[in-house]
Amino acid sequence: MSKRLFLSPPHMGGNEQKYINEVFESNYIAPLGAFVNKFEQSIRDYTGSKNALAVTCGTAAIHLALRILGVGKGDDVLASTFTFIGSVSPILYQGANPVFIDSDKESWNIDPVLLETYLKTCEKKPKALILTHLYGQVADIEKITAICKAYDVYLIEDAAESLGATYNGKHSGTFGDFGVYSFNGNKILTTSGGGMLVSANEAWIKKAMFYSTAAKEPYLHYEHTEYGYNYRMSNVLAAIGVGQMEVIEDRVDKKREIFAWYKEELKDLNVEFMPELANSRGNRWLTTLLFKEGTDIDKIIQVLETANCESRPLWKPMHMQPLFGGCKTQLNGISEDMFSRGLCLPSGTEMTREDVQYISSIIKENI
Secondary structure: OOOOEOOOOOOOOOOHHHHHHHHHHHOOOOEOOHHHHHHHHHHHHHHOOOEEEEEOOHHHHHHHHHHHOOOOOOOEEEEEOOOOHHHOHHHHHOOOEEEEEOEOOOOOOEOHHHHHHHHHHOOOOOOEEEEEOHHHOOOOHHHHHHHHHHOOOEEEEEOOOOOOOEEOOEEOOOOOOEEEEEOOOOOOOOOOOOEEEEEOOHHHHHHHHHHHEOOOOOOOOOOOOOOOOEOEOEHHHHHHHHHHHOOHHHHHHHHHHHHHHHHHHOOOOOEEEOOOOOOEEOOOOOEEEEEOOOOOHHHHHHHHHHOOEOOEEOOOOHHHOHHHOOOEEEOOOHHHHHHHHEEEEOOOOOOOHHHHHHHHHHHHHHO
């Protein structure tokens, strides 16, 4: 195949260039401007969140959330072990200690039973939980929310991969104290780079805005009593985001269709596709699956690469990363098993049924 089939490439909706032109005509290129406000409003309207703050990336949003919640040096912060490092590196920014919780088989996300077991038995109460909704699939969020409330632990939802996913009709990112979305280049929607912090707590979002704009006090000159960050999204990127939000439901529908195509094409193989909890709708950001034990995942990746198709292993659990050696954990072996035999397949929203058939045929020939 001559064209490259990427995991999840950008897909513009049609109005992005028009809105960028409006930004250039207004000359509001730098942070702040009409499209930053419009982008934040579009997220509030779509997700039902009361407050939203557009920032440079999802990791920055998580960092702001931890800062607002008072997480500091020596505090313990619970986190999904089966995730991308950007979900947990802000814990280190704050001088806190990650505590990694393993996955369940029903959702591949944090196991509520393991979470509660840790909270029942730990000697030091964690300050917060950063829960990742993995690959666009909602975790068992109502149980997890109830556990966090029972043990007085703040909940930050890392919904970076799950914009458009719902549980009982409610959007991922809106159950916890904070929610975080990402608009990185490979997400279901992209602004090339960017993120959003949401919360029902207006005072917290106002404080996050303060920190994200260098913690400048309200004077004409630059006055500072606290340190902050340059974390605000630019008006140019927000203009892209406004255009992207116009097609969010189309993108979710197409991602889910691609997943269904793969499931049909590979139904005769001994593979397990990522599950979806009852009463939930995942956005199927990436189609992911597990092969039987002993399958040479590296071989499949290599033959797909030779055919100009990008694929990738599932996330390597954080507790297996050298950076986090010695961290506290509550494990059951599930994330390690999934890492050893899992694969992410090309899932771009401009793919055709023929593209999926082509990729599937390569897998069937080489398994």
